[in-house]
Amino acid sequence: MNKLLTSAEHDVRVRDVEYTHDGTRMRGAVVAAPGTRGAPGVLLVHDAFGPGEDMLAIARRLAALGRPVFCADIWGARTRPRTMAEIGPLIGGMVADRARWIARVSAAHEAAGAQPELDGGCLVALGYCFGGSSALEYLRGGGRLAGVVGVHAGLDLLDPGADWSAAHPGASVLLCTGADDPMATAAQRDALQNALTGAGIDWETDVYGGTVHAFTSPRARNSPDPRVIAHHPRSAARAWDATTRFLRETLPA
Incomplete structure (x- = not known):
């Protein structure tokens, strides 16, 4: 992400963390202000492009606000695909084996909880995008989270008829989505909201007009098809404000 770091963002520390899942080496990272210990924080789940600089920039912003972050690695080996030809099989592999998909997020959650900077129980x-789908699937599978924020989450990857009975009812969910996102249609939003209500989960959906998929992503500025993927600065700013407000509401100071 091409932007100057604020002084607070510059001061945060980034520490690589290796962990494993099913024999695969995962490369996550903790991003936190100096001296942070046992604090409620954020499990950041990357988009389809993997745990790259865009995700690290988000983690720095959050850490500068006092929220330590564990950056998950869902693909493994900190893989950062560049093209849809690379991304398609990675997403397809997770959707085809949802138990493995949920387990990948669970492994990141466990690794986060083992770090001294974070309170793994809070x-x-x-x-973002695929990461939002991942966080929702993990919650549905029983992940003990205080909450989930899905920013332009791919709701098309979720099974609308899936059983949510294992979901932790104490969690809250925030969705920040584009009104015209073909990967999160009105019907798909309704199906998810009905499932969350049925599971006793508090939820909020913020829908931004004139906005499609990946609206916060710097990569979307050069989209080959802006009818599907396009950067939208105003919606991105609104989603960030909603996210930080949700964190204040959901996590203790």
Whole structure:
């Protein structure tokens, strides 16, 4: 992300963390202000492009606000695909094996909880695009989270008829989505909201007009098809404000 760091963002520390899942080496990271210990924080789940600089920039912003972050690695080995030809099989593999998909997020949650900077029992999972889908699937599968924020989450990856009975009812969910996102249609939003209500989960959906998929992503500025993917600065700012407000509401200071 091409932006100057604020002084607070510059001061945060980034520490690589290796962990494993099913024999695969995962490379996460803790991002936190100096001296942070046992604090409620964020499990950041990357988009389809993996745990790259865009995700690290988000983690720095959150850490500068006093929220330590564990950056998950869902693909493994900190893989950062560049093209849809690379991304398609990665997402397809997770959707085809949802138990493995949920287990990948669970492994990141466990690794986060083992870090001295974070309180593993008081985390919000924040996911962008595929990461939002991942966080929701993890919650549905029984992930013990204080909350989930899905920013332009791919609701098309979720099974609208899936059983949510294992979901932790004490969690809250925030969705920040574009009104015209073909990967999160009105019907898909309704199906998810009905499932959350049925599971006793508090939820909020913020829908931004004139906005499609990946609206916060710097990569979307050069989208080959702005009818599907396009950067929208105003909606991105609104989603950030909603996310930080949700964290204040959901996590203790």
